[in-house]
Amino acid sequence: MFKDKFLEVIGKEGVVSIVSCADNEAHVVNTWNSYLVKPDDSRLLIPAWLMKKTEKKTLKNNKVLLTVGSKEVIGASGRPGAGFLIEGTAKFISSGPEYDMMKAKFSFLTRVLEVTVTSVKQTL
Numbered sequence: 001m002f003k004d005k006f007l008e009v010i011g012k013e014g015v016v017s018i019v020s021c022a023d024n025e026a027h028v029v030n031t032w033n034s035y036l037v038k039p040d041d042s043r044l045l046i047p048a049w050l051m052k053k054t055e056k057k058t059l060k061n062n063k064v065l066l067t068v069g070s071k072e073v074i075g076a077s078g079r080p081g082a083g084f085l086i087e088g089t090a091k092f093i094s095s096g097p098e099y100d101m102m103k104a105k106f107s108f109l110t111r112v113l114e115v116t117v118t119s120v121k122q123t124l
Contacts, residue, residue, distance in 0.1 A: 001041050005073070006120055009082050010036050012070035018046070018113070020053075020090070022060035027053050033068060035106065039098065043116050047102055047109035048092060055092050055111070064090040064115060067123070075124040083124035088117040 014033045019026055029051055037045040044066075048055070058064065069083030076082070093099050093112040102112045 001117055001120060002038060003120070005082060005122065006068075006084055007038075009033070009068060009070045009073050009084060010038070012072040014068065014070035014072075016046075017067045018051075018054060019065040020057035020061070021063070022057040025057075027057055029054050033070060036068070037102065037105070043114060044086075044088075045098060045102055046113040046115065047106035048111040048113045049108050051092075051111070051113065054090075054113070058090040058092070062089045062091060064088055066115065069124060076122055077124070081124050082122065085119075085121045085123050086115070086117055087119040088115040090115050 010033045016031045016033055018029050031046055035047050039045055066086040071081045073082040074080060091114050093114050099112050103109055
């Protein structure tokens with residue numbers, strides 16, 4: 001599911017936006033490309049420290065949208081800047097082997113946001 005261009009983008013620094021929606025209200029939180037961990041070809045793990053509102057919303061509606069990009073990667077237009085829209089389902093993990101692995105990498109986390117990816121589309 002993750003193509004080479006997507007992997008190139010998350011290998012460079014940039015902002016990741018995570019959108020959750022419940023109760024007719026969208027909520028956006030941001031993190032960094034360097035915080036994304038790809039344990040397999042269908043999931044992303046993201047360290048969560050705050051993200052309390054995101055967690056509450058995903059308990060009601062687990063569908064999320066993420067955008068990720070980097071100006072350091074050549075995009076579809078042949079110019080600097082590539083970005084992607086990711087659709088998936090989210091859940092927060094607070095124990096287990098993947099939590100332990102993420103805690104070793106990111107000591108600040110209190111939970112891990114796991115996104116099971118259903119779609120990746122290049123937007124830039």
